[in-house]
Amino acid sequence: MEERIKSNLIIIGGAEDKEGDKNILKEVCSHIDKDKDELLIATVASGVxxxxxxxxxxxxxxxxxxxxxxxxxxERKDAYDDYHVNLISRASIVFFTGGDQLRITSLIGGTPLYRMMKKRYEEGCMFVGTSAGASVMSDTMIVTGPEEESPRKCTLKMAPGLGLIKGVIIDQHFAQRGRIGRLLVGISENPESIGIGIDEDTAIIVNREAQFSVIGSGAVYVIDGSEITKTNVSEQNPDEILSICNIKMHILKKDDKYDLNRRTP
Structure with missing residues (x-):
């Protein structure tokens, strides 16, 4: 089934440039009338x-x-407060910062604030997420998993995300934190999903046709497990090294594009 995107999304791999050219943050600003529209900074994931x-x-x-x-x-009770719900209702862009993605879903999932957020998304409000705010965009998100080591079975913790974009699993700080192994585990467990690993200071802009383009200084890694022919992920012996055959990966740079429905660059 083809994915339908209700509004444009900007999904950032974290550590976007905040002091130099600020190209990614400038891109965010280009999608609103800077004199009239309201930009809402959602710090839900952050401990500070x-x-x-x-x-x-x-x-x-x-x-x-x-x-x-x-x-x-x-606190979760804050997501029932009319003041916070109204902040979402009038925003033209909602920008989720980094932190802990599980804080976002556990604090706002199923609340009036979450329902208003989904309503605004359906109405065309743009959502932006960086770092943890990026991972939470999808319907299934990585919560924790090992980094910088060989992929092993049963080492990944996943949870439902906000579901703004379906059929993908997003990981961030990708090359910088050696996260390819854990995304491979995620896709081997969910081969119908597309894995998207996004480097720091790099982002994808997803349009309503479920196509995205790359901006920023790093790379985006697309992992497609739909044609996997063999894997040991569902077998016994947890923590064993993961084996996958016939998995496909694309590495994309600035200005490259990818079609999520066709699974092609």
Whole structure:
């Protein structure tokens, strides 16, 4: 079944440039009327939300955005508060910062704030996520897993994400933290999904036709397990080295494109 994207998404691999050219953050700003529209910085994932919110507010203000609000949900009860729900209702862009992706889903999942977020997404509000805010965009997300080592079975913890984009598993800080092994485990367990690993200071812009283009200074790695012919992932002996045959990978750079429905660059 073809994926349907309700609104444009910008999914960032984390550590986007905040001091130099700021090309990715400038791209975010290009999608709104900087004088009229409101940009909402959602610090839900962060353990230091005030500090991070102020940092992004300063940056986006410097890029010309006039109307900036901050969504700080520290406890689940905050996601039932009309004030926070109204912040989502009037935003033109919602920008999820980094932190812990499980904080986002556990704090807002199933709440009035989450329902308003889905409503605004259906209405065309753009959603942006960096680092943990990137992983949470999909319907299935990686929570934890080993880094910089050979892929092993039964070593990955996954959970439901926000479901703004379906049929993909997103990982971030990809090359910098050696995360290819854990994404391979994720795709071997969910071969119908497409794995997308995004380097730091790199992003994908996903349009309504489920096609994305790459921006930024790093690479994007697309892992397609739909034609896997053999894997030991479902066999006994957990923690054994993972074996996968006939898995496909594309490595994309700035300006490259990929069609998620056709599974082709």
């Amino acid at each position: 939300p005030e500090e991070l919110g102020d940092q992004y507010k300063y940056i986006f203000s410097g890029l010309g955005v006039k109307n900036i609000a901050i969504l700080n949900v520290k």
